Amino acid sequence: MRSTVVLLAFALVMSVIPSSGQETRHTDSALPNKTASSVPPESASAAKPDYSAESIIVERMDSIYRYTADGTGTRETTAVVLIQSDAAARQYGVLTFPFAGDNQRVEIDYVRVRKPDNSLVETPATDAQEMPQEVTRQAPFYSDLKEKQVPVRNLRLGDRLEYKVRIIDSKPEIANHFWGQDTFGSWAVILSQNIELHVPKAIYVKVWSPEHAPAKTETGDEIIYRWAGSHTEPTVGKDGKAIQREIDPNGELPDIAWTTFKSWDAIGNWYQGLEADRVVPDAAVKAKVAELLAGKSTDTEKAQTLYSFVATQIRYIGVAFGIGRYQPHPAGEVLRNQYGDCKDKHTLLAAMLTAAGLHPEAFLIGAGIRLNEEVPSPAAFNHMITFVSIGGSPVWLDTTSELAPYRMLLQVIRDKQALVVPETGVSKLEKTPAGLPFTPFTNFTAKGTLTKDGTMKAQMEYVTRGDDEIVMRTLLRQVPRGQWKFKEFRRGTVSVARQAIPMQPALK
Known part of the structure; x- marks a missing residue:
């Protein structure tokens, strides 16, 4: 197996692991999802907590979900x-x-500011502007995901911000x-939070809330679930620092979560219908496979070669x-476009493996998502990789990173439950796998x-x-080769930095 070799200063080596910082943006009820202590407001302690250090106090947060049998619905906040x-x-000052x-x-019912003297400053719905979501402004990602931003008029310290909005x-x-989910917030002091779910009585809907029993009522054609809670513990200590909570x-x-899917197999059946005709290799795919596999005899050699092609030659x-x-x-x-997202790259690799006589399967997985076995839902997945059995041994392949060696999965999708979707069947x-397909190592000499x-x-x-190899390959790939001379980096100078092994998945 090959390794990545880079000649560079020790200070640079110690600083290539990136730290991720992300600004928290409060947007309607989908604010940071942390498990909350749901305490009925009436059971709060008689002694009033000190909230003077809190940046905000959410006095009311209500969410109402309504669905129809055809899958349409609304979420009102x-x-x-x-x-x-x-x-x-x-x-x-800007709601998103x-x-x-x-x-x-x-649809915006109202956005308004209530002043301490109880006077109101209305922000007209016509002030709202639509724009692409932040993730779509970061290439390479193109989507219909948007956001409506409302600049709030005359919002000041001591005011109350009030709004009512529907997503239809x-x-x-x-x-x-x-399907959907919601959580009692702990990201701020929340004096009252109510969640309401309206679903048709005539269809199957699984509602899951093991630690929060809902009040359940029925009308002529729907079932209504209601949950009430609060989070009255301060989020800021007396020293002014945020109180750290165990994660x-x-x-x-x-x-709380809900779904109309009865099983994970039902989700698999749905996806089988979406990809069935997409993974069939056409003449161009077969011709490319024949070209790439010339002289390759074993199934492992074939899989390695096809993986390397899709990973490195098809842009994400x-x-x-x-x-x-x-x-x-x-x-x-x-294949013609020479680009695609994770499911596109899986589809091409699966078609090529099929043309080579192997039997690949789609593997739906959630990177950074904890799968809830009790609630089958497409929301559990945001990524797709390829599964294939070679010589009786399971092989997982992820072509999306474009840099990972053959059979290596990135840490975020290792040791995670996911859904195997065969071409036919259950x-x-x-x-x-929890580990890497090889023994990792790091050697430093000077x-x-x-x-x-x-x-x-x-x-x-x-x-x-x-894992460090992927970080290094990613770093070097993002910097033009002509700029691989780092100057005055952490008070040092690197006159030459080079990558000894090409940035492509190793085949040996």
Whole structure:
């Protein structure tokens, strides 16, 4: 197996692991989902907590979900937020409501500011502006995901921000199906939070909320579930610092979830219908496979060669419009375009493996999502990889990263449950491998001299195999080769930095 070898200064080696920081943007009820302590408001302690250090106090947060049997529906959010800092006034000065342009629209009942003297400042709905969501502004990703932004008029410290907004699903994502989830918030002090779910009585709907029993009522044609709670613990300590709460390293499950899918196999059946004609190799795909596999005799050699081609020669570009969020393009079209998203790249690889006499399967998985076995739903997945059995041994292949060696899965999708979708037959949950298909290592050597004035001149070699390898390959790939001379980096100078092994998945 090959390794990535880079000659560079020690300071650079120690700093290539990126830190991820993301600004929190509060948007309607879909604010940061953390497991909350749901406490009925009336059971709160008689002693009033000190909220003076809180940036905001959510006095009311109500969400009402309504669905019809064909999968359409609405989500209505009503909120009252007390602004207790200038920073909060700036943060909430623009409200953002995300939606999918192909099948959703946003209706604003009101956005207004209630002043301490009880006077109102209205922000007309006509002030709202639509624009692409942030993720779609970061190439390579193109989608119908949008957001409606409302600049709030005259919001100041001490005001109450009030708004009522509806997201309308005018067309179902999947005909005759719907699913969703919600959580009692702990990201702020929330004095009252109510969640309401209206579903048709005539169809199957699984409602899951093991720790929060709903009040359930029935009308002539629907069932209504209601949950009430609050989060009255301060989120900021007396020292002004945020109170740290324990986070499950495996990810958080929502407090409430619902779905019309009866089983994971039902989701597999749905996806089988979407990809059935897309993974059939056409003449161009067969011809390319014959060209690539000339002289290759074993199934392992064939799989390695085809994986390397799709991983390195088919560019990743996210394209998600309407049903395109789920349905891949035909394999022949992906080959002609030379680009595609994760499901497109899987489709081409699956078609090529099929042409080579193997039997690949789609593997739906959630990167960074904790799968809830009790609630079958497409929301559990945001990524697709390829599964194939070679010589009786399972092989998982992810061509999306474009840089991973053969059979290597990135850490975010290792040791995770996912749905194996065969070409025909029953789909079932399986776990991806917990480890790497090889022994990872990192070696660092340096040879140099130290002058009297403390200057060190040295040649340093950093050899890595494994997760750090992907970080290094990604870093070098994002920087033009002509800029691989790093100057004054952490008070040092690197005169030459080079990659000894080409950026392509190793075949040996």
